[in-house]
Amino acid sequence: MHSKLKKHEAPNCENCTERGSSIFCDLHATDLNKLSEHKAYNTYKKGQSIFLEGNQPQGLFCIYSGKVKIHKFGDDGKEQIVRFARKGNVLGYRALLSGGAYFATATALEETTVCFFPKAIYMQVLLANPDLCLQTIKLLASDLKMAEHLMTNMAQKHVRERIAEALILLIEYYGLEDDNVTINTILTREDIGNMVGTTTETSIRVLSDFNKEKIIRLAGKRIGILNLEQLEKVANVSLKPNSDQKPNK
């Protein structure tokens, strides 16, 4: 895996344009420089795994650019997407904090560049910075809320509602392209099925129904939103998950 990685010179954390939206937003220059000095900087191609469920964590990843899916595998090897991540988000922190193996696998959805901070350096900076601890706790609390929301939907909502809500989540998380219609990420029908816990066939069928009903517009793997109001109605959305990794203070 690592032989395929592109290597670049890492940007300094202090000057990073994504820092304001990350958990490192309040860190002092000394700590940012400490992180920068020891970090690695790699680019992963679409479909490459950044880390694998069950492996021991060696450090913390922070996305500089690109999009990542966080997924688990069931006992029969079937994939379940539990979360998405975007630039400025950190990955692999739960395994580091709980001292266990990675809980899930992280895979690039498009060409993605990440910074990697070795465990010892990250933990040193974390333990010396109450602000960073607090940001991390807020991040975990937000993750917990999203996970509970997803679980309730999985158990209670019909697959049509779940797919509609998954599309709304993608809009909230990745936004729309310049045309203000197309969702700014490319997911396969299988990915969408794995998000909501259904088969690829059902995912294709429901998206095709939405297309016929002129709620969305399908153009290859790209999905455009034609009628957001109707999509929200189908999704029966009562609570919009907070997808921002830097929760409000």
Place this chain on the structure above:
Amino acid sequence: MERNNLPKLGCSNCKIRNISLFANGLSDSHFELFAEKKELVFKKGEKLISDGDEFKGFFCIQSGTIKIYKPINNKNDFILWFAKPGESIGIDSFFNNENYQYSASATGIVKACFFSAPKINELMQNGSVTYMRLMEYFCERIDFIEKRITSIAQKKTKSHLAELLIALRNDETADEKETNIDYSIKDLANIIGTTQNYLYKISSELIKEKIISFERKKLKILDLEKLSILAKGAK
């Protein structure tokens, strides 16, 4: 929320302190702050917090079990998990800066300590609750929920039930062969997100196969080995 106030126990003497959020607290002297906490008793069915209500503080459970659930319109409640002594209820809403996101009600007699919102920052600043302990707590909760997401999405109801029975078995009554389950069929149906009738049907199959038994409204695991194989999705 104004239930029967108990005589003050004091956190330094608390038996469950070492499994609670206060486990890694710096020293007993920090617990002086807790003079303002309320020690409360709830009867079966009484609510500790309600979904959507304004965040006022969190509960640390001393004894008893609490049902944590999302009320669902026109349907049965969906149970997220059962909280046991040592667990904290509602603390996540403090960090998410929002109203309570679930309801919590007592499944029997519950004793719990209530810490009001204005004191939470103080608890962290004086070292009574360490950041590391909070992080561990949230990691454990997320891990549990994400495993259940995968089970709900991928497992057949029978395998999901088997997995749930193993997770919910009462360790105190466990011996090599038999283990009690303290939850009703209705509870189990509300955790899995299926109907009671369907769960009765599946339970009957497990009873016929002598994997579990159901007597006097109590479920018992008779064959943990077979149940474990079933939980992994094997036929």
